[in-house]
Amino acid sequence: MKNEYSHIRRDYSKSELNESNVNDNPFLQFKDWFDLAIDSNFTDPNAMTLATSSFDGKPSARIVLLKEFNENGFVFFTNYLSKKGMNLNENPFACLLFFWDKLERQIRIEGEVFKISIEDSKEYFDSRPRESRVGAWASKQSHKSNGREEIETRFSNYNSKFGEDVPLPDSWGGYILKPTYFEFWQGRTSRLHDRITYNFENENWKIGRLYP
Numbered sequence: 001m002k003n004e005y006s007h008i009r010r011d012y013s014k015s016e017l018n019e020s021n022v023n024d025n026p027f028l029q030f031k032d033w034f035d036l037a038i039d040s041n042f043t044d045p046n047a048m049t050l051a052t053s054s055f056d057g058k059p060s061a062r063i064v065l066l067k068e069f070n071e072n073g074f075v076f077f078t079n080y081l082s083k084k085g086m087n088l089n090e091n092p093f094a095c096l097l098f099f100w101d102k103l104e105r106q107i108r109i110e111g112e113v114f115k116i117s118i119e120d121s122k123e124y125f126d127s128r129p130r131e132s133r134v135g136a137w138a139s140k141q142s143h144k145s146n147g148r149e150e151i152e153t154r155f156s157n158y159n160s161k162f163g164e165d166v167p168l169p170d171s172w173g174g175y176i177l178k179p180t181y182f183e184f185w186q187g188r189t190s191r192l193h194d195r196i197t198y199n200f201e202n203e204n205w206k207i208g209r210l211y212p
């Protein structure tokens with residue numbers, strides 16, 4: 001098979017990352033890079049790939065938006081009965097991935113995922129625009145549909161059912177991924193990229209480096 005894409009490549013030389021200039025705390029290191037991604041006015045700087053897998057080890061990945069992070073973990077919102085929700089029921093271990101191409105940076109975060117409290121889900125749900133809240137009722141996320149019309153009919157039915165006050169559906173809410181591993185990747189020349197890792201061991205974050 002002829003490969004039409006083999007010429008696509010670039011060199012990476014914007015920055016470097018080493019054991020002496022990373023923060024001891026991976027959450028602060030994340031904040032440092034995330035703040036720069038936000039300040040750089042990228043489209044969806046908080047978009048991250050969430051990789052999950054089923055009980056029998058079949059992987060699945062999709063983009064979700066990071067809505068909050070703190071020293072407890074990384075929070076996103078979704079439908080608990082979606083494919084990712086089903087995967088997380090079966091296997092709570094997951095991975096998050098950020099890629100900011102203009103900064104030549106990638107961050108991997110691995111850990112265990114938990115549902116956040118209904119109160120916290122409700123607080124965020126109530127802050128969303130009304131049509132997004134109605135959409136959460138209308139969408140049987142990841143389930144087979146009989147066509148666009150069926151989906152729009154469900155939306156308009158819920159739209160007329162609720163007034164301004166749209167309640168939180170049982171099937172909708174937040175998850176928090178509590179990390180045990182981080183990897184910060186900075187592109188370098190000659191493909192000798194920097195990969196600085198943090199492993200949570202004996203209640204401490206231990207810094208290491210991987211070959212590129």
Ligand SMILES: Cc1cc2nc3c(=O)[nH]c(=O)nc-3n(C[C@H](O)[C@H](O)[C@H](O)COP(=O)(O)O)c2cc1C
Nearest residue numbers: 044047062063064065077078079082083084085142
């Ligand atoms: C930029 C972007 C942001 C998204 N944000 C979310 C999100 O925050 N929550 C969500 O459930 N789906 C989000 N989606 C849709 C998901 O990628 C996915 O299609 C959906 O959640 C169903 O995934 P699943 O079938 O694997 O559960 C987003 C998609 C894109 C492209």
